[in-house]
Amino acid sequence: MDSLQAIILALLQGLTEFLPISSSGHLILPSAVLGWPDQGLAFDVAVHVGSLLAIVWFFRKDVLSIALGSLESVQNRQWNPESQTLLFLVIATIPAGLAALTFNDLIESELRSPLVIASTTLCFGLLLGVADKFGSREKSLLKMTLWAAFIIGCAQAIALIPGTSRSGITMTAALLLGFQRDAAARFSFLMSIPIIVLSGAYKGLELVSGATPQWDLIAIGVVVSAISAYACVYWFMAVIERMGMLPFVLYRIVLAAILFALFV
Template sequence: METFQIIFLALIQGVTEFLPISSSAHLILPNQVLGWPDQGLAFDVAVHFGSLIAVLVYFRKDVWHLIVDGLGGFKTGNFSDEGRLAWLIVLATIPAGLAGLAFKDFIETHLRSSAVIAATTIVFGALLWWADVRGERKHDLGKLNWKKALMIGAAQAIALIPGTSRSGITMTAGLMLGMKREAAARFSFLMSIPVIALSALLLTLELLETGSVPWGSIFSGVVLSGISAYLCIHFFLQFISRIGMAPFAIYRFLLGGALIWLLLAN
């Protein structure tokens, strides 16, 4: 890839990983629509690690308390709110992990197309908007129980389909279950940590088997995606209660419509 393409894709990955607009779609489309070369496995590893570092740094205090209280609950027999939340995150991760193992090859072979992305972008954008408008938006994370966590985790598994958006579908599920926007977004971001970590690990193992590592592209991808992801998380949490999900749904409609137009034009 050229330098401009590396910078563009790394920044796009960092921003779209945590916005409800689908990072996978924005990484696939330049290749299919603009004719850019495929960024390759090494670059995918880099931008995933960049996003992971960003969310770990931003939520470093939360992550520390989740680990300490989650493990400490076994010793005392009593779980604090943070300890309970830690195990709810683990529970919510299971459906995506199982779905990834079962359907990864099928999805990569049959669903990484502009037509699929156009459909999922519009459909799940409409669902996000509907959930934001119709949801009660009254519960904080303290009201989250294992049933709701498992339902949000099941929604996260659907995000394996390109164009769905992992953050978008999990926030949609949270809003449908009556969570406040900030609570739904926070749980979505914390849920992303084990999922991104597992994804990055699997990609790394695949990369090591290839024996070819473009270190320059990897370094650039990690740094740029990490910075853009950190800023995205910060500003999203700052403004989500005021702006709502409508701007992201509208963007998804425009993107999906543009893809359909391009498909029909060709």
């Protein structure tokens, strides 16, 4: 992999990681259409680090508030809104963590085919459209409950299937539960922090025993994915309430059609 390929792949990862359009559906295209080699585990970790830096920096006020509020809650031995939010995020992370430990080998060996990615890109894209159209969109994040967090967490576990889109399926679940678009997006993005940390740590452990990475490409992956992911989240949060999910649904239908045409 050369520098240009690294820039394009990191840009794709950053732009698609947080939009409800399936990052795996995009990352399969360069290797299939252009014959590019697999980016490798080290580069995969790098772009995830970049995405993590972007989302933590964008929601830095929320992250700091949750952290300080949770410490205060422990000191006072009393729940507060920040500690409740932390609990909701923990509950929402557990299903995906357990599913990854249980089904990771099956997913890697059986569910990474182009047909699966094209099918999930289409099906879960249509489900996102249904949720956006028929969800009541009445609830703010103040109405989050343990049960709602658990359901959204179970949806996040489904995103282990390539092509589903982690952000897409969690926003879909939140919309079906009646949350507003910006609330669904905000909770989905905050949920991504612990799951990216866990995923990056797991892949990092695998990387320890691997070959020495190309540090220049690693640096490109971190920087480009961080910048593009931040810009993507900034734009998405600014327009989602008035724009809705329809453009992303239509985009997923087109992407799925392209994948079917190329691979089936």
